[in-house]
Amino acid sequence: MWTACRPRRAGAFAVATGAVLFLCGCAGAPEPDYASPVSAERPSSEAPADEAPSSDRPDSGLDPVRTESGPPVSVAEEMAPAEPTSVEVPAIGVVSELVHLGLQDDGAIEVPPYGGGSPAGWYRHGPTPGEIGPAVILGHRNASEGGPGIFAELPTMEVGDTIAVTRDDGTLAEFVVYRTDRFPQEEFPTLDVYGNTVGPELRLITCDGLNRDTGVLEDNFIVYAELKD
Template sequence: MSFAIPSIGLKSELLKLGLRTDGSLEVPPTWPGAPAGWYSHSPTPGERGPAVLVGHVNATDGGPGVFAHLRSLKAGDVVKITRENGTSASFVVDHGEPYPKNAFPTKAVYGNTDGSELRLITCDGFNANTGEFDDNYVVYAKLAL
């Protein structure tokens, strides 16, 4: 699978991600140029429910990660997905929301939806004191009809 977000000039392959042994979401690699990942226990993009894509905001060399410009997406921007079988699905961005990691709304992000939706998730809220990201940023998008 692969995807593109033309409004921010982004194209990436999608790795298949699962769960870590502690039950948390596996994340893609952080090396420069690393692709985003699709959480394979979520729906395939275009199926009913929230398909989840995860990517880094920065890379291990300090440069930009695949989702470095996720915060600049606006309502109406398009996310194009090419599935493994060659078919495609287009999603329209509805909105984005920052969430503290210690108060992440798991059900709102991963819970069932009436239609086909997409969630793009990255880190946010860099804390210079700890060198860690305190928040996540989630973009919500719906299948274009």
């Protein structure tokens, strides 16, 4: 059965920043307040998330933190800007070309297409993978045909797993997971995900938390990774 995330209204934080949630299938996060950076030097992106089924729990009343090893303790050297072309996540068998995502006319974040294999998408208004700041990649949990989406197994990822992003200058940005979280969408950790970081980081985002009573995915699952030294 096809399921979708429940659209949600932006909270006070989003209203204060003039941002909106994306409501196409799965709700995203509000735009971060760049006046309140998470760590260092560069304002990063705005906000998205993603779509499709998974968890067997009946509701999303779950402790949001799944696994965490603490913030990165070392900072890899920043790579020159280069747009990503594909992503590989060996732990979950993912190899995907990357479409580039922007903003819709209403200010909502675009989501990857469902057709054409439902590839993952990179949010192009944020840092490129390897630059300082959090590059953001979104992927659906299920496909339009009813099968699994590109990030169907994302919630099984663990600390220490690796992610490789091929870039259009021929270089490879390799990341190591240091944290994974599941959050109710109305409690999305905007600054943790989209705020400034000391070094180059990556976020993978999809939907999670299937409510069996409503058929709605009520959470977001987020993978945090840092660039390998």
